[in-house]
Amino acid sequence: MDFTIPENYRMMAETVRKFVERELEPISQKVEEEDKIPEEVVQKMRELGLFGLSIPEEYGGLGLGVLGECLVYEELSKTNACFRTRIGTNNGIGSQGIVIDGTEEQKRKYLPKIASGEWTACFALTEPEAGSDAAAIRTRAELKGDHWVINGRKHFITNGDIADVATVFAVTDPEKRARGGITAFIVERTFPGYHVGTIEKKMGLRGSHTAELIFEDCIVPKENVIGGDAMIGQGFKTAMKVLDRGRLTMGACAVGAAQKLLDLSVRYAKQRVQFGRPIAEFQAIQFMLADMATQIYAARQMLYHAAWLRDTTGAPVTKEAAMVKLFCTEMVNRVADMAVQIHGGMGYMKDYPIERFYRDVRLMRIYEGTSEIQRLVIARQLLREYE
Ligand SMILES: Cc1cc2nc3c(=O)[nH]c(=O)nc-3n(C[C@H](O)[C@H](O)[C@H](O)COP(=O)(O)OP(=O)(O)OC[C@H]3O[C@@H](n4cnc5c(N)ncnc54)[C@H](O)[C@@H]3O)c2cc1C
Incomplete structure (x- = not known):
């Protein structure tokens, strides 16, 4: 067994440790009280590359492995949890659908903006009637000509209020559901019919917001199915x-x-x-x-x-x-x-x-x-x- 941590991971974790001590921890109580991370701090997080830890270098990220990302998260989690959550969706649930299953074109179009933190990404699976039983989602997507039309409501979506792009899961074949009937879409905030609903009031994690996303005849281009046509129905x-x-x-x-x-x-x-x-x-x-x-x-x-x-x-x-x-x-x-x-x-x-x-x-x-x-x-x- 080799327990050596690669030098580049150690250095990145050390940089983040200092950043936490000098920049984040001193404002952690203020952020708690104001329920908001100052924009200049978010900008510093962008400059450190924190939004693209997990995204491959060819798409503008740092391309750390899971161990490297874990070491950075360990350091970031020693202060107010909202800071980690701010970058968390870009590195994790908001980008990984594209990283793992996206087409080359989708990766080139979206990942650089997510990795740089210019855009915030989120992941919209959970619905009021479908939490642990995610296969029970009701949000529906229907193909009409050259675009999909999505209707439905997601809730508890981390960074949902500020996200520029969401990975949205919707039913495309109600008979098959999780077995070939749920599809993952890349949905931009500016697409017609995309609405941010209520910001939910939580027990904690102040400084990070969790919101409803509502899709009312939301128009999504055909090419925004994650992975392309071959992946229709494979979203689960x-x-x-x-x-x-x-x-x-x-x-x-x-x-x-x-x-x-x-x-x-x-x-x-x-x-x-x-x-x-x-x-x-x-x-x-x-x-x-x-x-x-x-x-x-x-x-x-x-x-x-x-x-x-x-x-x-x-x-x-x-x-x-x-x-x-x-x-x-x-x-x-x-x-x-x-x-x-x-x-x-x-x-x-x-x-x-x-x-x-x-x-x-x-x-x-x-x-x-x-x-x-x-x-x-x-x-x-x-x-x-x-x-
Ligand atoms: C702050 C916050 C942020 C979130 N961010 C996101 C996000 O970004 N994107 C997103 O899609 N979702 C998000 N979620 C949703 C989260 O993933 C769900 O809340 C979680 O999966 C549980 O679903 P639920 O709340 O509907 O609880 P339920 O599924 O209703 O569960 C209630 C209880 O029943 C138990 N239970 C359910 N089924 C079983 C079973 N088969 N066997 C035994 N016990 C069971 C559960 O463990 C739990 O104890 C977020 C939630 C919160 C609170």
């Missing part, structure tokens, strides 16, 4: 491939946030004095710190291994990715709970970041596939292996 498979990759990077966000919570907790435990001594001297506190560190260590190893496996074999690593998402996101929730406990009343106060992390990490067990859905994916694969 595209969605699953995109989500597979995202599960690994979500694991990295969990590990980064957990590490930050541990760092804050150790420092606090060493300086907070009760009964005449730092609380770090109490075994009850030490045990929580030890459990946090151990769980982070385990999560990080499985994350790096699965990312390395995917980078070196090119295989989808579906089971491992689901395990990573499940374990790492559940781990960070346990760690956040212990962090609140170690901080006592301070952990519950808004002046301090612990409370924000506690709310923000809760989402990780829900989006891009809930913990229950990850367990289903793992179990299905496992049972197949024993056939």
Whole structure:
């Protein structure tokens, strides 16, 4: 086993670590209060190449492998989660449909704008009646002459309010649905019939918006089916491939946030004095710190291994990715709970970041596939292996 992290990945992660410390962390509470990332900070993120981490170099991105992207996400997740979410859709769910299954022409047309951050991309699968059961989507696309007409409503779409382009999943054959009847489209915000609906009010992740997207006789050119005519009806498979990759990077966000919570907790435990001594001297506190560190260590190893496996074999690593998402996101929730406990009343106060992390990490067990859905994916694969 070779655990060496490539030099270019280490350097990129180090650059991002400094950027987080110098530029993002000092404004993290302000962004929380104002629910908005300042445009000049977004511009700095563009200059660092953060919008194109995963996009191949030939289309203007940095072309990092999954491991490289995970290392960057780990660093970015040590501050307000909205910063990672701002670049997350461009690197992940918003671009990967095109990267994985797009035609050469689609890649040339869209990826450079997404990689540079000139455009924001989003992923529109979920609907009010179709969450975990994504195959139950109702949004309909019908071919009329040389264009498709899309009608339907998506909700909970990350960056939906600011996106310039969306990967939209719609039913093209109601009989076949997930088995050849769902198609993925590239839909630009300026296409007629594309509307942004309500911006949803969330428990956390302030600074990042989640919105409804409404399609009313939305006109989409024929050539905007991801992958072209041959991929009509194959959109569900595209969605699953995109989500597979995202599960690994979500694991990295969990590990980064957990590490930050541990760092804050150790420092606090060493300086907070009760009964005449730092609380770090109490075994009850030490045990929580030890459990946090151990769980982070385990999560990080499985994350790096699965990312390395995917980078070196090119295989989808579906089971491992689901395990990573499940374990790492559940781990960070346990760690956040212990962090609140170690901080006592301070952990519950808004002046301090612990409370924000506690709310923000809760989402990780829900989006891009809930913990229950990850367990289903793992179990299905496992049972197949024993056939
Ligand atoms: C802040 C936020 C951002 C999001 N961003 C996006 C985005 O950018 N694009 C997008 O398309 N979607 C997005 N989503 C949607 C997200 O992926 C869904 O919320 C998630 O998949 C769960 O769907 P649901 O909310 O409808 O819950 P449901 O599917 O209704 O689930 C409710 C509960 O039932 C459980 N459950 C459901 N089915 C089963 C089963 N078969 N076995 C056991 N338990 C089950 C679930 O695990 C959960 O506990 C976002 C959601 C949030 C909250």
